[in-house]
Amino acid sequence: MIRSVVQGCGSYLPERLVTNDELAKTMDTSDEWIQQRTGIKQRHIAADGEFTSHLAIKAAERALAHAGISGADLDLIVLATATPDETFPATATVVQKALGMTKGAAFDLQAVCAGFVYGVSVADSMIKNGLAGTALVIGAETFSRILDWNDRGTCVLFGDGAGAIVLKGEQGNGTSADRGILANALHSDGRQHDILYVDGGPSSTRTTGFLRMEGKEVFKHAVVNMAAVVGEVLAKAGLEAKDIDWLVPHQANKRIIDSTGRKLGLPPEKVVVTVDRHANTSAASIPLALDAAVKDGRIKKGDLALLEGIGGGLAWGASLIRW
Ligand code: UT7
Numbered sequence: 001m002i003r004s005v006v007q008g009c010g011s012y013l014p015e016r017l018v019t020n021d022e023l024a025k026t027m028d029t030s031d032e033w034i035q036q037r038t039g040i041k042q043r044h045i046a047a048d049g050e051f052t053s054h055l056a057i058k059a060a061e062r063a064l065a066h067a068g069i070s071g072a073d074l075d076l077i078v079l080a081t082a083t084p085d086e087t088f089p090a091t092a093t094v095v096q097k098a099l100g101m102t103k104g105a106a107f108d109l110q111a112v113c114a115g116f117v118y119g120v121s122v123a124d125s126m127i128k129n130g131l132a133g134t135a136l137v138i139g140a141e142t143f144s145r146i147l148d149w150n151d152r153g154t155c156v157l158f159g160d161g162a163g164a165i166v167l168k169g170e171q172g173n174g175t176s177a178d179r180g181i182l183a184n185a186l187h188s189d190g191r192q193h194d195i196l197y198v199d200g201g202p203s204s205t206r207t208t209g210f211l212r213m214e215g216k217e218v219f220k221h222a223v224v225n226m227a228a229v230v231g232e233v234l235a236k237a238g239l240e241a242k243d244i245d246w247l248v249p250h251q252a253n254k255r256i257i258d259s260t261g262r263k264l265g266l267p268p269e270k271v272v273v274t275v276d277r278h279a280n281t282s283a284a285s286i287p288l289a290l291d292a293a294v295k296d297g298r299i300k301k302g303d304l305a306l307l308e309g310i311g312g313g314l315a316w317g318a319s320l321i322r323w
Contacts, residue, residue, distance in 0.1 A: 003180030018042060055162035078109055117316075165287060196213045305323055
């Protein structure tokens, strides 16, 4: 049985750091409110002229270096983003050129905050079906560009960044002891469109639009759907919550993360949290958290990592990876 095995990971954050106190100077908010409600202390914001592709390329270069391969070795790039450089072509093709990859396919995938889990699932399926051998899955966003900086209920929650992993098809035994992606689960529910969306786009308003969110409603769905999808992916792999070494959740809100960890019966030290440092970076949040925990020595070869995320759509999903 072919398994998609992680060869390396990397991430990149824009230089500019914006603290809650800095935001409180220009809007009616406070460090206390933001930390209490979300756990966020700071976020990174892309500079003028710094695009999603620039962040993605830096994260990709680090992931390739960590994997010990070059762009020419890739035959697939899946870039999860809701903030592409341009309406078309896919930002993934900009990354492809920068990495010196001249064969295979590169495309963008749009599932907002669930984008990275969707990207991992799609790349895994393509590797298993023989459509790709070595794939780069990137989550990269410049959400600062689609925030309404007059809406304190949303603009304090998000940040910019990128993260990436390299996957390669390798022969496995078909057991849960194999290294690689063991199971994926994806869902969406278009009936929930109105609780999290961007009020613009090329076909509707011909503008980029701004992010709009009913935070409390999204929160309720997140808590319920995350608990369900992590159970689903564990069952698919024939594993139990006690087998998980690391929960690597989408980083939207510390209270949602804590709730999922509690329901799985995991001690807090097994839950990777970066929302305090990065805020919500949408599709980039899971690979940013993964890279932090791999590079500081927490996630090691053979460990079982459970990735999960939910965002606009609503769209949500989970992936179970033996690192
Ligand atoms: O990544 C995609 C998935 N997204 C999520 O998972 C987000 C899920 N939702 C959340 O994380 C939370 O709902 C929020 C953090 C967005 C909001 O927390 P909340 O506890 O649901 O607060 P709320 O929206 O009900 O607002 C409570 C109060 C309101 O004031 P009143 O009406 O009670 O007087 C808001 O006006 O807090 C006020 N408020 C703020 N105050 C200071 C809203 N934003 C701010 C702010 N600073 N930035």
